[in-house]
Amino acid sequence: MSLLDLVALYLVVGAGCSVVVYRKTRKLGPAAIALPLWPIWAPVVLIPDAPPRSRASDRAGRIETELAHAVQAADGSPFEVLLPREAADRIREEVRNALDRIAELDSVLAQPGFDRGAAEVRIGELTRAGAGKRALQTAVLHRDNVARIESLRDRHVRALEELGELVGALRSQLVLARYAGSSPEGVGSIVSEMWARVEGLGEVMEATSG
Amino acid sequence: MSPRERSPLGLLLSSPREVARRCLEEEGLKPLAVASLGALALGAAVFGGVVGSFRGGEQVLYGAIKVPIALLAAIVICVPALHGIAASLGRAWPLRTVIALTLAAAGRAALVLLAFSPVLWLAYDLGLGYHAAALAATGAYGLAGLAALGVLLRGLGRGKHAVTTALAFVAVFLAAGGQTGWILRPYLVRPQTRDVPFVRSIEGGFADAVVRSTRSAAGVYDEVEREVVRSAETAPEWVDPEPYDVSHEPSYGYEREDRWRAR
Numbered sequence: 001m002s003l004l005d006l007v008a009l010y011l012v013v014g015a016g017c018s019v020v021v022y023r024k025t026r027k028l029g030p031a032a033i034a035l036p037l038w039p040i041w042a043p044v045v046l047i048p049d050a051p052p053r054s055r056a057s058d059r060a061g062r063i064e065t066e067l068a069h070a071v072q073a074a075d076g077s078p079f080e081v082l083l084p085r086e087a088a089d090r091i092r093e094e095v096r097n098a099l100d101r102i103a104e105l106d107s108v109l110a111q112p113g114f115d116r117g118a119a120e121v122r123i124g125e126l127t128r129a130g131a132g133k134r135a136l137q138t139a140v141l142h143r144d145n146v147a148r149i150e151s152l153r154d155r156h157v158r159a160l161e162e163l164g165e166l167v168g169a170l171r172s173q174l175v176l177a178r179y180a181g182s183s184p185e186g187v188g189s190i191v192s193e194m195w196a197r198v199e200g201l202g203e204v205m206e207a208t209s210g
Numbered sequence: 211m212s213p214r215e216r217s218p219l220g221l222l223l224s225s226p227r228e229v230a231r232r233c234l235e236e237e238g239l240k241p242l243a244v245a246s247l248g249a250l251a252l253g254a255a256v257f258g259g260v261v262g263s264f265r266g267g268e269q270v271l272y273g274a275i276k277v278p279i280a281l282l283a284a285i286v287i288c289v290p291a292l293h294g295i296a297a298s299l300g301r302a303w304p305l306r307t308v309i310a311l312t313l314a315a316a317g318r319a320a321l322v323l324l325a326f327s328p329v330l331w332l333a334y335d336l337g338l339g340y341h342a343a344a345l346a347a348t349g350a351y352g353l354a355g356l357a358a359l360g361v362l363l364r365g366l367g368r369g370k371h372a373v374t375t376a377l378a379f380v381a382v383f384l385a386a387g388g389q390t391g392w393i394l395r396p397y398l399v400r401p402q403t404r405d406v407p408f409v410r411s412i413e414g415g416f417a418d419a420v421v422r423s424t425r426s427a428a429g430v431y432d433e434v435e436r437e438v439v440r441s442a443e444t445a446p447e448w449v450d451p452e453p454y455d456v457s458h459e460p461s462y463g464y465e466r467e468d469r470w471r472a473r
Contacts, residue, residue, distance in 0.1 A: 033247070036282075037247075037282065037286065039286045039289060039290070040243075040285060040286055040289055040309045040312075040313065041243070043305050043306050043309055044239055044240055044243045044306055044309055044310065045240060047306055049236045049237060049238065049239055049240075050235065050236035050237070
């Protein structure tokens with residue numbers, strides 16, 4: 001294959017990528033750039049950015065890291081029965097579900113009309129304007145609903161944080177138990193509390209989705 | 211204005227740390243990539259045009275077209291290798307992160323080349339000789355490379371194998387960039403060269419040229435070169451007395467540079 005053949009093949013693939021980029025973006029500019037630069041342009045324009053980091057996603061990331069280390073510390077030791085890999089997978093799934101739910105609530109709260117401060121201001125305006133009882137009741141109901149959504153989101157975030165602390169404590173307890181021979185009861189009690197939190201996390205989400 | 215509020219171009223100029231953070235966290239990659247590509251195209255084109263202005267004429271346009279193409283081709287070739295190297299040395303970044311980091315580094319380097327262009331142009335205009343002109347352009351490239359390295363090192367952070375990864379990145383880019391540059395040569399052409407092709411025919415490669423030049427600099431010549439050097443040493447004064455360089459343009463019998471530039 002000569003250099004010209006290679007260039008021709010490159011441009012044929014580039015043309016295909018241009019078509020795909022145009023269909024996705026409906027703009028000629030990005031499609032034109034894709035023709036000569038498809039290896040470096042197509043991944044940038046076709047794949048969306050990662051979701052923005054938040055306190056909850058940072059926390060979830062740390063939980064997953066700590067969990068991986070805890071499973072590693074328990075592996076091959078008598079404590080493996082307390083934290084098998086399947087259990088760790090279940091915890092990861094609950095954490096991901098909690099994160100998804102927090103992201104959903106965040107996106108709801110980000111929409112226009114879901115700002116508690118603005119809802120309070122609206123109640124004040126209606127009161128000053130002498131609005132009818134029904135209008136005022138509706139505005140108050142809206143404000144209370146927004147407040148409940150915020151409170152629900154905060155409960156999810158707190159539950160995730162508490163779980164994170166427990167996973168961190170479990171990891172250190174497992175390492176200590178493995179190398180310094182501390183009692184299995186210490187590990188067992190942390191594991192029990194951790195499972196209680198995981199169950200609680202699941203119940204919060206079942207309550208909100210029900 | 212905090213780094214998060216600046217435009218992507220502003221960040222490329224003044225905040226390599228924020229650029230690296232955005233690349234790693236995949237935040238606003240598309241505008242950053244567009245700004246990097248724009249900076250690369252503009253900076254490299256202006257620098258290429260200035261280098262071409264050493265001879266002038268159509269070489270200004272040729273240089274303005276070829277330098278951005280050489281840089282972009284090097285990036286396109288390198289990125290998959292850089293992705294693999296980063297993953298094997300403990301940084302399993304998404305491909306988009308590697309692309310964005312490489313483009314941002316190259317964009318920043320191109321802005322440095324743009325900044326150097328007026329200085330280089332002035333130096334050429336004041337009568338800088340051919341070899342000094344080549345050195346000056348190489349120096350500008352080197353400093354631009356350091357600016358690019360700033361973004362790269364901030365992206366790699368201080369974790370394990372950071373230095374090894376950085377060295378591997380630089381080595382791969384130098385190899386790819388050297389070869390793409392070689393394919394599209396010439397850039398800096400002697401003023402008295404009559405006809406300049408857009409691209410010279412491909413003879414050997416960048417690595418061959420480096421080896422040959424190193425051997426020549428050490429006085430080790432192969433059969434053909436030895437004969438040419440012997441002829442040059444016994445030639446009349448009006449023939450360029452410098453040892454034959456295989457990368458010279460194929461036009462012989464030109465005057466000494468200082469006599470031409472004194473015209």
